[in-house]
Amino acid sequence: MLIADAAKEEFHGVGCGNENAVLIGLAPEHFNYECMTAAFRLLLDGAPLIAVHKARYYKRGDGLALGPGAFVTGLEYSAGCKAEVVGKPETAFFHSALQDLGCPPAEAVMIGDDVQDDVCGSMKAGLAGILVKTGKYRPGDENQVELRPSHTAEDFPQAIDFIINNWLQSQ
CATH class of the missing domain: 3.40.50.1000 (HAD superfamily/HAD-like)
Structure with a gap:
């Protein structure tokens, strides 16, 4: 191991x-x-x-x-x-976690600082993906992948505010 x-x-x-x-x-x-x-x-x-x-x-x-x-x-x-x-960015990983929560991918959001494993991985699994510019984020990461993040936020609180004000308000 x-x-x-x-x-x-x-x-x-x-x-x-x-x-x-x-x-x-x-x-x-x-x-x-x-x-x-x-x-x-x-x-x-x-x-x-x-x-x-x-x-x-x-x-x-x-x-x-x-x-x-x-x-x-x-x-x-x-x-x-x-x-x-068996973990990120595999689709089965995200689907398994969501299944345990009883949540369909289209109703879930992944917030992460890794554009490849967190954001692109989740988006390939059908989730929305928000990239935060904290942790291991490097300037321009969002331009280095085939799938653009659903949104890019400065930090986790800003990502939550975006979800509340833009996605939850429309429901």
Whole structure:
């Protein structure tokens, strides 16, 4: 499991001996040559590659940092396999979350700072997508994707105000 140690608590009770899959998420402390080589060898032996997500980067206190996407893509390339992505930006991820809430995609809005994974991913799943210019947003992100955000807001409160004043008022 190439995931953060804190996330491993979610797998308490799941047998982790005799590894038969590679699970990869955000785990900076595990993205080293030895761990990546061990994962690579499992993949060569036929283990599936499961990615929590393929984010390109994330925001830390000291600035942007490389996300798990580079490591997932590197393992895919090196082992000649394709990862099964179970989180954003996959359509199934958004549909599953909405199904649990009993909400159809056309009535949902995703607000996020990642134009690719949050906004485009949600819009491909049928949701509206609002990009906020906070967190890991970089100026011009909204111009770098095939799907333009439904709206771009300075921050989360402004996004909420936009929803209330423009979308809820019309119902």
